Amino acid sequence: MSEAREFKYVGTRSIRPDGFDKVTGRANYAADLDLPGMIWGRILRSPHAHARITRLDTTRAEALPGVMGVATFKDFPAVSTEEFQSGEGSTALNDLARNILADDKVLYHGHAVCAIAATSEALAEQALDLIDIEYDVLPPVMDVADAMKDDAPLLHEDMFTEGLEEKPSKPSNIALRFELKKGDIEQGFKEADLVIEREFYTPTVHQGYIEPHACTVRYDNAGTSMVYCSTQGHFDVRAATAKLLDMELGKIKVVPSEIGGGFGGKTTIYLEPVAMILSQKSGRPVKMVMDRDEVFMASGPGSATRNWVKIGAKKDGTLVAMQARLCYEAGAFPGSPMRPGVMTVFTPYDIENAFVEGYDVVVNKPKVAAYRAPGAPQSEFACEMLINEIARELDMDPIDLRLKNAAREGTQTLYGPKLKKVGLVECLEAVKASDHYRSALKENQGRGVAAGFWFNIGGPSSVSINMNPDGTAILIEGNPDIGGSRASMQLMAAETLQLPLDDVKPLVGDTDVLAYSGATGGSRTTFATGMATIQAAEDIVRQFKERAASTWNVTPEQVEYANGTVTNTAGDDSMTVAEICAGADRTGGHISGRGNINARGAGPSFAVHLADVECDAETGRCWVVRYTACQDAGKAIHPSYVEGQYQGGAAQGIGWALNEEYIYNEDGRLENPGFLDYRIPLASDLPMIETIIVEVPNDFHPFGVRGVGESGIIPPLAAVGDAVAGAAKINVTELPLSPPRVLKAIAEGASA
Amino acid sequence: MKTHVTTTINGEEVEFLCEPHETLLDALRNHVGLTGTKEGCGSGDCGACSVTVDGELVCSCLVLAPEAEGKSIGTIEGIADHDKLHVIQEKFLEHAALQCGICTPGLIVSTKALLEENPNPTEEEARYYLAGNLCRCTGYDKIIRAVLDAAETMKGAA
Amino acid sequence: MAVVEYQSPTSVEEAISFLTSSPHAAKVLAGGTDLIIQSKGKYDEPLTVVDIKGIASMVDAELTDDGLKLGPAMSCARLTARDDIKAVYPGLVEAAYLIGSTQVQGRASVGGNLCNSSPAGDTGPALIANRAICVIQGPNGTREVPVEEFTTGVGQNVLEKGDILVQLKFPRPAARTSDAYLRFIPRTEMDIAVAGAGVSITLDGDGTCTDARVGIGAVAPTALLVDAAAQALIGTKLDDAALAAAAQAATDASSPITDRRGTIEYRRHVVGVLVKRAALIAAERAKGA
Known part of the structure; x- marks a missing residue:
């Protein structure tokens, strides 16, 4: 992309095309589909964090009138250890299977053991009570530090640490060690005038989408089986279901419902294969809907971490050495986002000498799933807290310290490529110039600033556009619309087609109507699917010209297209799109366009946030009084939904910083599997969240787009963390900064 | 034994059969076909199932379906006037x-x-x-x- | 327990007869915000619910010169809309306002909150501060129990089979008397109290506290009347020393547990802070009462 371009639709705040259905209750979500003859499935879950199943007898349950099917792990055909790629992570297929239904061991409180289908949900639940099951309870390991100890109870006796130079002789809970280095870390610290190191803790958190996982599945032995579910990637649901059940991919159709939030947590599968087994056994469509406590106990969550970071700086603020040791909980099976945590931790800084090692460690908690910039909030929290501490020690403005060391175009990253054009400096400068940054704080208030980096991804996207005989267009994308992607695609298509916005009707196609599209995740949809949309629209415009040219017996080069009209530069003919489409059967058939791409060049998005927090020193309660989220969007296609991504990411990060955490008792049972005690922010907990959209165009996208979905959850942890430190006058190394933790730190500070 | 309930939903008289343990939310979604009211938690902690009962705002997951007898229920489907949004x-x-x-x-x-x-x-x-x-x-x-x-x-x- | 039978009587006598004649467990359904959640699952334990909201006296409130007669099942939303009651018993209305969300207040009631007998119930301390009397009607007649004696343990109270809490009676506060209820939660709304304090203060003409009642919640198996905290306030002008002594008395009286909502030491500390703050608010209100 060259100089700034004038847009007609891109950059406007249009009304989303799916809006009417969503404000009237018409839109259908995962739990909203009933089919004729449908029955209900429910799941028996482990009451223990770690146990061997010694007996599982479903005879009495199956005898209950109305029970029509039972599913256990034995119903999975032999499943390989092949890595299955989905969304932003990958999992060995056999681990995926054992997570969906436990094999011989249950590995966390809430782990699914057995499923029953019956003619009503209540009856299925009654039948669960009739399953005879016995456990040999084993000691659980609930913290990454404990799990890494030599004498820790083992979750998997056959797991040996990968990534070591020599294959270890003993099994371990450490699934993987991974490191990245650059320069000479020891020399770097020698050059430093100031060296600070600390260990930070972040808790297990949940994505917290309001819509529980749900699906309706109809098995069809002869034809196509159907899965209707809420997912970020229905093509991946199809592939996973086919692989796990040894079914033909082409004989499964996955129909995506509207999706009631995902944040990464709906890039994997839980219920779908189980419902398929139950449907196969019962000969009926089967509906399964998780209760809220099941969502918390057995889906998501995001990794808890213990991250040690050490940073060396010169007196003038130049950062000379950065080192980290990052330990991520994977939950019951390997696959934490440790690796992206390692890759992102120091990326906001242009640094000579860096060394980062990471560990992926299993514990008796649910298998983690992607959560918005997976892995980055945890590691960057640790780094950003230390950067602020260094700024204080050196008596420097924390934004100036960052500007002095900021990554920019040409910076060699620790994880590989040199950065292309990025907007970190622009974000830092925008925040520094904001009214918020220059405003005064009141007593008992503190202010924190932090930066965040996320790569963003591209990947495969497919879009097709079909022209109706009246000249209107149907756009089919393969990405579930989780926060306004129909609106973005409509804007980009209308811009390229040069047709009125309302003439483009975007919809999300199922797996039978479109070629593969990667999941809605990795901040890829507006970027990659947007590129596919533009390509499909360009394909259409080319055909408009060809059809007109053939009608007028001129070459396509001799016609011009603008604003819905093709004109003949060699004569005075013109045709509207409606006329071309109405006559299309006489010029070669009706018109459709395709965009099938594997998008490269996703531009990273940097974010910088500013938080003001007030503290009630007598109770330790802290709350956000003012907040600014600034981020580089490249080009904001729909500014309102870009702001919405910034605000939503900020709110989730604020929750992570202040109150959200999984609370386990000493037996490893989850104590707060509900919205009552898993405390996500409420309307009354937050102020307005001010936004600053920085636009440093991404040259790899025709309109300059960078994905914006994820970076915004990274800075809040340290921005709020540092603001709490200032407001409460405490040291902050552990999240969440819940009132008891803050009050304890205040008391310890007073007595120290 | 199922309970027969006669109630008014968005101004229209509606009858349904339900189990006494079912909630108003269950009844709306599964017996009346009004799926606009959503279930996020089933315990009154998320508000996705908000409806009005005789004008009072409540979580329909915390109302037993038989309690709807003779009441006037307002749901999301009754907010717009046909195609005219509120x-x-x-x-x-x-x-x-x-x-x-x-x-x-x-x-x-x-x-x-x-x-x-x-x-x-x-x-x-x-x-x-x-x-x-x-x-x-x-x-x-x-x-x-x-x-x-x-x-x-x-x-x-x- | 699973609800297998729903009854909606129109008189207290009819309700008592449903409760006593049921072949299996029978419970009163007021707002249902606790009962409906508690009764989910367990299909082998049948339950009859007796909905008392169809009985006019259960959902009405009458404020007179003698005091307040509150129908225990009146929804918190209706109660908090009553400005006349709020003017006389602001702390009681605050407690009703703090029970759950707007939606939950549309159903939940003061009586239901009390009869659920959770240690963390918001109304307990406010009812104690306001000297509420529980009027209980059962198969053997009617009796009255001071509210601080109503709850006997976690989820337990003095109600016996067939008993219904039919009224909460409050004496009219003396001149220059008012109350306040505060609770501590991590967020601003929606949480269950980590600690709560209801305080009623009576002042004389020169601002000396002549009478006080202090109730605390969520820091013991039941809400507690803390006389020592009241005594620390009486005879003082609520100076810092008196407030600190009242706070300490509340802390000393508490015997909380550590759970997902707070630790023992945190709750003991915070209940004292709340008593101090609630006393100051109540005193400020009493000046104009």
Whole structure:
């Protein structure tokens, strides 16, 4: 992309095309589909964090009138250890299977053991009570530090640490060690005038989408089986279901419902294969809907971490050495986002000498799933807290310290490529110039600033556009619309087609109507699917010209297209799109366009946030009084939904910083599997969240787009963390900064 | 044994059969076919199932279905006048006050109740009144702006 | 327990007869915000619910010169809309306002909150501060129990089979008397109290506290009347020393547990802070009462 371009639709705040259905209750979500003859499935879950199943007898349950099917792990055909790629992570297929239904061991409180289908949900639940099951309870390991100890109870006796130079002789809970280095870390610290190191803790958190996982599945032995579910990637649901059940991919159709939030947590599968087994056994469509406590106990969550970071700086603020040791909980099976945590931790800084090692460690908690910039909030929290501490020690403005060391175009990253054009400096400068940054704080208030980096991804996207005989267009994308992607695609298509916005009707196609599209995740949809949309629209415009040219017996080069009209530069003919489409059967058939791409060049998005927090020193309660989220969007296609991504990411990060955490008792049972005690922010907990959209165009996208979905959850942890430190006058190394933790730190500070 | 219930939903008389343990939410979704009311938690902690019963805003997951007998129920499906959106619905769209949309029906029902009770809420009053409607996508900023703008517009129209 | 039978009587006598004649467990359904959640699952334990909201006296409130007669099942939303009651018993109305969300207040009631007998119930301390009397009607007649004696343990109270809490009676506060209820929660709304304090203060003409009642919640198996905290306030002008002594008395009286909502030491500390703050608010209100 060259100089700034004038847009007609891109950059406007249009009304989303799916809006009417969503404000009237018409839109259908995962739990909203009933089919004729449908029955209900429910799941028996482990009451223990770690146990061997010694007996599982479903005879009495199956005898209950109305029970029509039972599913256990034995119903999975032999499943390989092949890595299955989905969304932003990958999992060995056999681990995926054992997570969906436990094999011989249950590995966390809430782990699914057995499923029953019956003619009503209540009856299925009654039948669960009739399953005879016995456990040999084993000691659980609930913290990454404990799990890494030599004498820790083992979750998997056959797991040996990968990534070591020599294959270890003993099994371990450490699934993987991974490191990245650059320069000479020891020399770097020698050059430093100031060296600070600390260990930070972040808790297990949940994505917290309001819509529980749900699906309706109809098995069809002869034809196509159907899965209707809420997912970020229905093509991946199809592939996973086919692989796990040894079914033909082409004989499964996955129909995506509207999706009631995902944040990464709906890039994997839980219920779908189980419902398929139950449907196969019962000969009926089967509906399964998780209760809220099941969502918390057995889906998501995001990794808890213990991250040690050490940073060396010169007196003038130049950062000379950065080192980290990052330990991520994977939950019951390997696959934490440790690796992206390692890759992102120091990326906001242009640094000579860096060394980062990471560990992926299993514990008796649910298998983690992607959560918005997976892995980055945890590691960057640790780094950003230390950067602020260094700024204080050196008596420097924390934004100036960052500007002095900021990554920019040409910076060699620790994880590989040199950065292309990025907007970190622009974000830092925008925040520094904001009214918020220059405003005064009141007593008992503190202010924190932090930066965040996320790569963003591209990947495969497919879009097709079909022209109706009246000249209107149907756009089919393969990405579930989780926060306004129909609106973005409509804007980009209308811009390229040069047709009125309302003439483009975007919809999300199922797996039978479109070629593969990667999941809605990795901040890829507006970027990659947007590129596919533009390509499909360009394909259409080319055909408009060809059809007109053939009608007028001129070459396509001799016609011009603008604003819905093709004109003949060699004569005075013109045709509207409606006329071309109405006559299309006489010029070669009706018109459709395709965009099938594997998008490269996703531009990273940097974010910088500013938080003001007030503290009630007598109770330790802290709350956000003012907040600014600034981020580089490249080009904001729909500014309102870009702001919405910034605000939503900020709110989730604020929750992570202040109150959200999984609370386990000493037996490893989850104590707060509900919205009552898993405390996500409420309307009354937050102020307005001010936004600053920085636009440093991404040259790899025709309109300059960078994905914006994820970076915004990274800075809040340290921005709020540092603001709490200032407001409460405490040291902050552990999240969440819940009132008891803050009050304890205040008391310890007073007595120290 | 099933219970027979006669009730009024969005102004229309409706009859259904339910088990006595079922909730009003179950009945609306599974027996009456009104799936606009969503279930997020089943325990009164998220507000996605907000409806009105005789004008009082409640979580339909915390009402037994038989309690609907003789009552007047208001759901999201009754907010718009056929194809004409209510001002609150228009403002939610104008302000982009929804992303995934799962909390939206509950929020719109709650906002209508709020503005009937208090046509001129402050930002703080709106935030506290709606504290029982969880949204995980938006950070509430645009929701609150939509609510306050709807209040302004409705005052102007009144 | 699973609800297998729903009854909606129109008189207290009819309700008592449903409760006593049921072949299996029978419970009163007021707002249902606790009962409906508690009764989910367990299909082998049948339950009859007796909905008392169809009985006019259960959902009404009458404020006279003698005091307040509150129908225990009146929804918190209706109660908090009553400005006349709020003017006389602001702390009681605050407690009702703090129970759950707007939606939950549309159903929940003061009587239901009390009869659920959770240690963390918001109304307990406010009812104690306001000297509430529980009027109980059962198969053997009617009796009255001071509210601080109503709850006997976690989820337990003095109600016996067939008993219904039919009224909460409050004496009219003396001149220059008012109350306040505060609770501590991590968020601004929606949480269950980590600690709560209801305080009623009576002042004389020169601002000396002549009478006080202090109730605390969520820091013991039941809400507690803390006389020592009241005594620390009486005879003082609520100076810092008196407030600190009242706070300490509340802390000393508490015997909380550590759970997902707070630790023992945190709750003991915070309940004292709340008593101090609630006393100051109540005193400020009493000046104008």
